[in-house]
Amino acid sequence: MSKPITVDIPHELGREEARRRIEEGFGRFSSQLGAVAGAVSRDWDGDMMRFSLQAMGQAISGHIAVAEKSVRLEVLLPGILGMIAGKLKGRLKNEGQILLEKK
Numbered sequence: 721m722s723k724p725i726t727v728d729i730p731h732e733l734g735r736e737e738a739r740r741r742i743e744e745g746f747g748r749f750s751s752q753l754g755a756v757a758g759a760v761s762r763d764w765d766g767d768m769m770r771f772s773l774q775a776m777g778q779a780i781s782g783h784i785a786v787a788e789k790s791v792r793l794e795v796l797l798p799g800i801l802g803m804i805a806g807k808l809k810g811r812l813k814n815e816g817q818i819l820l821e822k823k
Contacts, residue, residue: 722796722797722798722799722802723796723797723798723802723803723805724794724795724796724797725782725793725794725795725796725797725808725809725812726793726794727792727793727794727809727812727813727816728790728791728792728793729790729791729792729793729813729816729817729820730789730790731789731790731791731820731822732789732822733820733822734788735767735786735787735788738786738791738820739764739767739786741820742769742786742819743764743769745815745819746762746769746771746784759774760772760773761773767785767786767787768783768784768785769783769784769786770782770783771783771784775801776800776801778797778799778800778801779798780795780797780801781795781796782794782795782796791816791820793816795808795812
């Protein structure tokens with residue numbers, strides 16, 4: 721049974737800057753996962769990035785929708801990973817806010 725996580729993050733960066741930061745942040749995230757995760761893929765379609773990766777033998781997928789004043793992240797956690805959905809949701813929201821805070 722898959723467990724969806726949805727996180728909405730407001731920002732004041734505008735669509736283009738938020739998208740740029742997400743692209744950079746996702747690249748860093750992929751690098752940090754290293755051997756823990758298998759292949760990580762991402763594909764932009766307009767202002768929506770769809771992504772997928774393998775972690776602990778499980779396929780994780782989702783998308784990030786970038787709007788002018790907010791970002792919506794939706795992640796689908798399969799099986800046993802769904803048990804950590806609550807903790808992961810808080811972490812994703814905190815990391816997303818740091819990534820998108822106006823500097």
